[in-house]
Amino acid sequence: MRYDVAVIGGGPSGAVAAAVLAKAGIRTVLLERNLGNVKPCGGAIPLGLIEEFSIPPELVEKKLSHMRARSPKGRSIEMHMPNGYVGMVRREKFDRWLRDEAEKAGAVVMEGLMESIRPAGDGWRITTLNGKVEPFEAAHIIGADGANSKTAVELGFPPNELKVIAMQQRFHYTPEIERFRDIVEIWFDGEVSPDFYGWIFPKADHLAIGTGTEEGKHSIKALQKRFVEKIGITEPSYLDEAAKIPMKPRKSFAAEKHVLVGDAAGLVTPANGEGIFFAMRSGRLGAEAMVRHIREGAPLKAYEKEFRRLYAPIFFGLEVLQSVYYRNDRLRESFVAICRDDDVQRITFDSYLYKKMVPAPWSVQMKIFTKNIFHLLKGA
Numbered sequence: 001m002r003y004d005v006a007v008i009g010g011g012p013s014g015a016v017a018a019a020v021l022a023k024a025g026i027r028t029v030l031l032e033r034n035l036g037n038v039k040p041c042g043g044a045i046p047l048g049l050i051e052e053f054s055i056p057p058e059l060v061e062k063k064l065s066h067m068r069a070r071s072p073k074g075r076s077i078e079m080h081m082p083n084g085y086v087g088m089v090r091r092e093k094f095d096r097w098l099r100d101e102a103e104k105a106g107a108v109v110m111e112g113l114m115e116s117i118r119p120a121g122d123g124w125r126i127t128t129l130n131g132k133v134e135p136f137e138a139a140h141i142i143g144a145d146g147a148n149s150k151t152a153v154e155l156g157f158p159p160n161e162l163k164v165i166a167m168q169q170r171f172h173y174t175p176e177i178e179r180f181r182d183i184v185e186i187w188f189d190g191e192v193s194p195d196f197y198g199w200i201f202p203k204a205d206h207l208a209i210g211t212g213t214e215e216g217k218h219s220i221k222a223l224q225k226r227f228v229e230k231i232g233i234t235e236p237s238y239l240d241e242a243a244k245i246p247m248k249p250r251k252s253f254a255a256e257k258h259v260l261v262g263d264a265a266g267l268v269t270p271a272n273g274e275g276i277f278f279a280m281r282s283g284r285l286g287a288e289a290m291v292r293h294i295r296e297g298a299p300l301k302a303y304e305k306e307f308r309r310l311y312a313p314i315f316f317g318l319e320v321l322q323s324v325y326y327r328n329d330r331l332r333e334s335f336v337a338i339c340r341d342d343d344v345q346r347i348t349f350d351s352y353l354y355k356k357m358v359p360a361p362w363s364v365q366m367k368i369f370t371k372n373i374f375h376l377l378k379g380a
């Protein structure tokens with residue numbers, strides 16, 4: 001069987017791409033190494049994503065409009081989102097639903113671990129490792145196989161430069177952690193993460209607690225252990241998971257006949273490690289560009305250009321924020337102090353919920369700038 005497009009990887013980016021292609025009448029195969037895969041992930045998604053992709057309410061097990069930021073000195077500030085919420089999903093259900101949507105649209109979904117992609121005629125021949133799937137051919141490829149993308153290696157894309165290693169543990173609710181049931185808590189604390197942050201995400205029947213750090217610099221297990229101790233949890237976790245997060249777009253993620261989407265392309269924002277939205281958005285944009293390419297010969301590079309046009313300012317802004325404030329505890333203390341400001345909260349949540357950079361009025365910008373300088377000089 002020869003397909004028009006092979007999508008490698010059935011996470012959010014690949015499933016969305018396959019659905020868009022199949023809906024457009026393109027012969028599409030979605031190859032996922034493990035259809036029961038549970039991707040290690042906090043599962044926090046913004047309201048804008050839930051609306052855009054019509055995520056069914058039963059998949060969003062919590063809608064949280066309160067958030068607490070905690071500084072290294074243990075000061076906490078509470079923030080409220082008056083116009084929206086962070087939705088909490090469980091990846092095992094979420095990814096399955098997305099793949100089912102792709103299948104309903106007409107994509108062929110197969111379980112197999114891609115082993116090689118070799119040129120064949122004017123397309124590609126794909127083989128799998130476990131032998132469950134016979135080798136097959138496709139004219140075009142979308143690589144959606146995550147942070148360690150083998151597709152990117154096989155097709156010669158430049159490397160994923162910066163990776164964070166993140167660990168998360170799940171805890172059943174007990175009286176000692178009951179207080180976290182309805183609020184997102186973020187810890188900016190060098191003892192929990194010297195270059196990222198720690199999170200406490202409530203789910204319907206458990207608490208997901210995790211932290212991250214740049215790959216190869218610190219022991220993620222030691223950081224996570226300290227975080228759990230600092231929270232005061234004495235009960236053991238019932239599930240531990242860890243994975244890499246690519247925190248910088250690859251230098252190029254679109255070529256003549258193939259593109260990368262989601263984590264495979266490195267599309268996770270610095271500072272907050274948000275990747276699900278960008279995975280689904282890039283899956284959609286990459287697949288739409290592929291449809292135009294197949295039908296009209298339009299260049300696939302247009303996809304990368306469009307993604308950068310829409311989101312490069314957000315990536316840049318968050319990169320600056322991370323490099324300024326995540327350097328030491330004095331700066332983290334300042335950062336949390338600045339978050340107390342209502343205008344800072346409004347701007348942060350507006351851009352998080354709908355991924356739109358809305359410039360604040362000059363008066364507000366000046367006020368935030370002055371507060372920034374004040375807190376930085378004062379060390380909070």
Ligand SMILES: Cc1cc2nc3c(=O)[nH]c(=O)nc-3n(C[C@H](O)[C@H](O)[C@H](O)COP(=O)(O)OP(=O)(O)OC[C@H]3O[C@@H](n4cnc5c(N)ncnc54)[C@H](O)[C@@H]3O)c2cc1C
Binds near residue numbers: 009146243263277
């Ligand atoms: C601990 C942790 C917490 C996180 N928390 C959040 C959060 O709260 N909110 C958020 O927005 N983002 C979060 N992220 C990031 C988010 O998980 C990713 O950005 C997102 O999953 C990217 O989706 P994707 O489809 O591009 O890749 P993935 O979800 O990684 O999917 C890739 C798929 O490809 C498959 N695959 C891999 N290799 C092959 C192969 N050779 N052949 C076939 N299939 C293959 C895998 O099995 C997998 O299903 C977190 C990440 C981590 C590690």
